Amino acid sequence: MIKTLRGRATLTIVGVTALAVALAGCANNSTSGSTPGAKPSTSTVAALPKAATCTSSDDATTTFKLGTFLPLTGSLAFLGPGAVSGAGLALSEINKDGGVLGKPTCTIDTDSSDTDNPTIGNSSIAKLLQAKVSAILGAESSSVTENVLSKVTASPGTVMISPANTDDKLTGISKWYFRTAPNNTVEANALGSQIISDGHTKVGILVFNDPYGTNLRDATQKIVEKNGGTVTYGATGKGQEFPSTQTTFSSDVSAVLATKPDAIVIDAFDQTQAIITALASAGWTMKNTYFVDGNLSAYPKLAPGTLTGAQGTTQGVNPNSAFKARLDAWYVKNEGKKLTTYSYAAESYDAVMLLALSADAGKSATSAAIQPKMLPASGSTNGTVCKTYAACLPLANAGTDFHYTGPSSIGPFNAGHDPSTGYIGIYKYNSTNNFDFVSAVKG
Amino acid sequence: MHFSRLSRSRSGSKKWVLPTLVALLLAFLATFIPVGATASAAVPTCSPDATTACVRGTLLDDDSNAVAKVSVTLTPPTGPEETEVTGSTGQWVFSVHEKGQYKVSVDTSTLPKGLKLAVASKTLTVALSSLAPAAFDITGSQTSDGHVVQQSATSLYLLRVWQQFASGLRLGLLIALASIGLSLVYGTTGLSNFAHAEQVTLGGMLGFTFAGVLGLNLIVASVITVILCALTGYLQDKFIWGPLRKRGLGLNQLMIVTIGLSIALEYTYQYFYGGQPVAMTGIIQQNTGPLYMTPISYLSMAIAVVVLVAVGLFLLKTRIGRATRAVSDNRALAAASGIDVDRIIRLVWIISTGLAGLAGVLYSLVQGGMQWSTGLQLLLLMFAAVTLGGLGTAFGALVGSMIIGVVVEMSNLVLSADLKYATALVILILVLLVRPQGILGRRERIG
Numbered sequence A: 001m002i003k004t005l006r007g008r009a010t011l012t013i014v015g016v017t018a019l020a021v022a023l024a025g026c027a028n029n030s031t032s033g034s035t036p037g038a039k040p041s042t043s044t045v046a047a048l049p050k051a052a053t054c055t056s057s058d059d060a061t062t063t064f065k066l067g068t069f070l071p072l073t074g075s076l077a078f079l080g081p082g083a084v085s086g087a088g089l090a091l092s093e094i095n096k097d098g099g100v101l102g103k104p105t106c107t108i109d110t111d112s113s114d115t116d117n118p119t120i121g122n123s124s125i126a127k128l129l130q131a132k133v134s135a136i137l138g139a140e141s142s143s144v145t146e147n148v149l150s151k152v153t154a155s156p157g158t159v160m161i162s163p164a165n166t167d168d169k170l171t172g173i174s175k176w177y178f179r180t181a182p183n184n185t186v187e188a189n190a191l192g193s194q195i196i197s198d199g200h201t202k203v204g205i206l207v208f209n210d211p212y213g214t215n216l217r218d219a220t221q222k223i224v225e226k227n228g229g230t231v232t233y234g235a236t237g238k239g240q241e242f243p244s245t246q247t248t249f250s251s252d253v254s255a256v257l258a259t260k261p262d263a264i265v266i267d268a269f270d271q272t273q274a275i276i277t278a279l280a281s282a283g284w285t286m287k288n289t290y291f292v293d294g295n296l297s298a299y300p301k302l303a304p305g306t307l308t309g310a311q312g313t314t315q316g317v318n319p320n321s322a323f324k325a326r327l328d329a330w331y332v333k334n335e336g337k338k339l340t341t342y343s344y345a346a347e348s349y350d351a352v353m354l355l356a357l358s359a360d361a362g363k364s365a366t367s368a369a370i371q372p373k374m375l376p377a378s379g380s381t382n383g384t385v386c387k388t389y390a391a392c393l394p395l396a397n398a399g400t401d402f403h404y405t406g407p408s409s410i411g412p413f414n415a416g417h418d419p420s421t422g423y424i425g426i427y428k429y430n431s432t433n434n435f436d437f438v439s440a441v442k443g
Numbered sequence B: 001m002h003f004s005r006l007s008r009s010r011s012g013s014k015k016w017v018l019p020t021l022v023a024l025l026l027a028f029l030a031t032f033i034p035v036g037a038t039a040s041a042a043v044p045t046c047s048p049d050a051t052t053a054c055v056r057g058t059l060l061d062d063d064s065n066a067v068a069k070v071s072v073t074l075t076p077p078t079g080p081e082e083t084e085v086t087g088s089t090g091q092w093v094f095s096v097h098e099k100g101q102y103k104v105s106v107d108t109s110t111l112p113k114g115l116k117l118a119v120a121s122k123t124l125t126v127a128l129s130s131l132a133p134a135a136f137d138i139t140g141s142q143t144s145d146g147h148v149v150q151q152s153a154t155s156l157y158l159l160r161v162w163q164q165f166a167s168g169l170r171l172g173l174l175i176a177l178a179s180i181g182l183s184l185v186y187g188t189t190g191l192s193n194f195a196h197a198e199q200v201t202l203g204g205m206l207g208f209t210f211a212g213v214l215g216l217n218l219i220v221a222s223v224i225t226v227i228l229c230a231l232t233g234y235l236q237d238k239f240i241w242g243p244l245r246k247r248g249l250g251l252n253q254l255m256i257v258t259i260g261l262s263i264a265l266e267y268t269y270q271y272f273y274g275g276q277p278v279a280m281t282g283i284i285q286q287n288t289g290p291l292y293m294t295p296i297s298y299l300s301m302a303i304a305v306v307v308l309v310a311v312g313l314f315l316l317k318t319r320i321g322r323a324t325r326a327v328s329d330n331r332a333l334a335a336a337s338g339i340d341v342d343r344i345i346r347l348v349w350i351i352s353t354g355l356a357g358l359a360g361v362l363y364s365l366v367q368g369g370m371q372w373s374t375g376l377q378l379l380l381l382m383f384a385a386v387t388l389g390g391l392g393t394a395f396g397a398l399v400g401s402m403i404i405g406v407v408v409e410m411s412n413l414v415l416s417a418d419l420k421y422a423t424a425l426v427i428l429i430l431v432l433l434v435r436p437q438g439i440l441g442r443r444e445r446i447g
Helices: A002-032 A077-096 A118-130 A142-153 A184-197 A211-226 A250-257 A272-281 A321-335 A345-362 A367-377 A389-398 B002-030 B153-189 B196-213 B218-246 B251-273 B295-317 B319-329 B331-336 B341-367 B374-389 B394-413 B417-434
Strands: A065-070 A106-111 A135-138 A159-162 A177-179 A202-207 A230-233 A263-267 A289-291 A311-315 A384-386 A402-404 A423-429 A435-442 B053-058 B071-075 B082-085 B091-096 B100-106 B121-126 B131-133
Touching (some): A065 A077, A065 A118, A077 A106, A077 A135, A077 A345, A106 A118, A135 A142, A142 A159, A142 A177, A177 A345, A184 A211, A184 A289, A184 A311, A202 A211, A211 A230, A211 A263, A230 A250, A250 A272, A250 B153, A250 B394, A250 B417, A263 A272, A272 A289, A272 B341, A345 A402, A367 A402, A389 A402, B153 B196, B153 B319, B153 B341, B153 B374, B153 B394, B196 B218, B196 B374, B218 B251, B218 B341, B251 B374, B295 B341, B295 B394, B319 B331, B331 B341, B341 B374, B374 B417, B394 B417
Parallel strands (some): A065 A106, A065 A135, A159 A177, A202 A230, A202 A263, A263 A289, B053 B131
Antiparallel strands (some): A311 A423, A423 A435, B053 B091, B071 B082, B100 B121
16 A cells, blocks of 8 residues: 555656656757757767666776765755766766776766765765775865865875865865866956956955855955956955855845945855845846856746846866767766756866776776876876877877876866866856856966 | 817827837837847957957946947057957957067047046056956946936945845744744644744745646645645644654654654755755846835735734634644643644644745745755744744744844844854844743743
8 A cells, every 4th residue: 555655656756757857858948059059969979878886896906986976965966967977978988988997987976965964975975985986076065075085085095086176275185186177266367357357346246155155256356356346245354255054135135236336246056046036136237247157057947038148157168069969968868867057067077087097097996096197197297198088098008198188178287186277168148047158268 | 070070180190009009119129139239249359269368348437338439559569559449338359369468558538528537558467368357447427417326325325224124024024924833833732843944845846836837827826835735734743743642752752753854855855846946936026115125025025914913813813723722821721621632733733834835935936936955944043033932922933033034134234244143043042041931932830
């Protein structure tokens, strides 16, 4: 009896989910068409199957075991799918091209959640370390990484590579830690320059009290002030940051508008939709609003035209349509949903490629073998440039220096294990609350 | 004669109808065409790459209106000067292919009358594949009288105080609506229901399902949502709380059950509705009226007041209401005097979850969406409100909620914005030190 009830409930749930997915699909189809040439034709790309989940019989030295530590729940969960698809696609393509050390790779997927739920992240990390993974991909949030890093780097040490961390405090924090996202001073430079060049000198910043938010704010404020602008609200040391658990923003919006800014930067995660609503209700001209990588996302639930003209910055160049189509096809086949964001997809893809090629070059799938090969693989020794796993693998096997360059277009790792150069993409929202690529600047 | 003149005048007016309609239609359509979209095509565009950097800026006056037809000159470290005239967006941009020091100057003689520029030239250090911005602070305005309408700092501040007070009242009323059920359940059963917050979230989520996904009318969707939420109260009491009460489970154990239920529900919402807020309608209304709020906010506040008064009258004036208060006062005595305590408790659960659902719907409409975690973030405020007002009393919950709402929304006028919840909780502690039973609570007899 209980079983049938549950079965029926599951059916209903599946039905409702399918309906929701179908509806979301419709909405996305109408929006993605607005980017000329970027409309991916998923039907022409053969989707690869997902890499298998590691089992306890997989040997730690011969099987490349990737532990993913990405936000599947929590306040960053809306930016998780991009990284999941990037990492998953990379593993699937590696397996298609012969695997690592001649064996198929496997994966253990865990949830990093957010800073408000540290227990989830801690138990995920414990699980990954116990499984002796070759390396860990994650986390997206800098503060989550900071919470778990001491466990990851404790002897014997495991390589951890983040596709999205931007906190400048993480530069050179440990020999085991790498990232494929440029640190936030690079993004702040692009964001601040964009604001100033749009003619805005009085900038209000709505920032939440999280290291990600405040560090990006500090760096942006420096660029704005260097170019003759002022920060009217949310400046360093003014105590105007809002708590990350806040859900109502009318008082913050009243406060920022009372300082008469020319432009407003929303420096937050998933609090952003509520902030947009409050700003729009108060009559703020939305085209003078700027988004950051933590909230540059499509907002299909808002009325069309709400965000027209607003701009935002995020790491990486705009993924080309062929790469997007591969991500789309992989995600639909293996996760059963349509991909809504490409944020950090290229960075995750490249992070996994670098780990796999380092294992090949180090002739072992252990972190100890991977770690010393990461810098050369990223191009620090000016090796032969190669762009795919298939092209780099023979070089890695032969022991020749190589330089992997992938879709994220980052420069080689520097001594602090940050990308020495990186691109920041500038995007503009269109009338469907989705955003189009404008230009990319190097930093 | 008379008749013909009438008909002529009628046909005469008809002649005007069509052109007027066309003009109106054109004017209407014109509002949809982005201003400056065509003109900006005349301004050269620049996209940084390995061999290109962009030197860019935008001339805006004090009203943030574009300043057009101004000459801007770029002096490169080597080679000839370049001059450009700003377009209708006020933007100017130069593509350069060499790094180094560039001087940008604005020809002040080409500025429109009434505008002034303090610093007319700037030197920039330009690196390739980057954007070098230059800001020119133009003072003055281009409006017809050339006079900038500046609101004084004091009036802006007063407006802000008033707006935040109004948002405080609004938040207070919504918290009151949500927390009165929490208080009633505590009053009749002694249970601190941590999962009550998820009942508020459920209201927003079901509202989104019916209005946002299935496209039902907002009012119909809200009514269905509140009925379904009330139904969950009935089912919960029938299948969870009733049996647990009969087995004589202690209040502490029950409270742990509610915490577990709260977390389970929260992540169930995230699983089905995703991480981002879901809204019943995507339409964003403009703030208006004396409280400077959206029309839906006024309506929500009115509904909250009416429902709260109705609940109050129900408790004071009706037989069942008096029975509820009797159970709340002394359960054993109420049972002994013939009141069906279990029936009253089930009714309280139905009312409590129904009101929470209504609060969720109104909160979602007012704040532009409900997120999987919104309820939990309100839970602390709700507990603070009912404790402040006096646990177990309906009117206490109202008074407590209004205080908490106003304090939360107004504290950033004097304190760091980060401390708004902390301030509310400090007030709670201070009030409890002076009046342990809460503002409207009864003093417990000890011994």
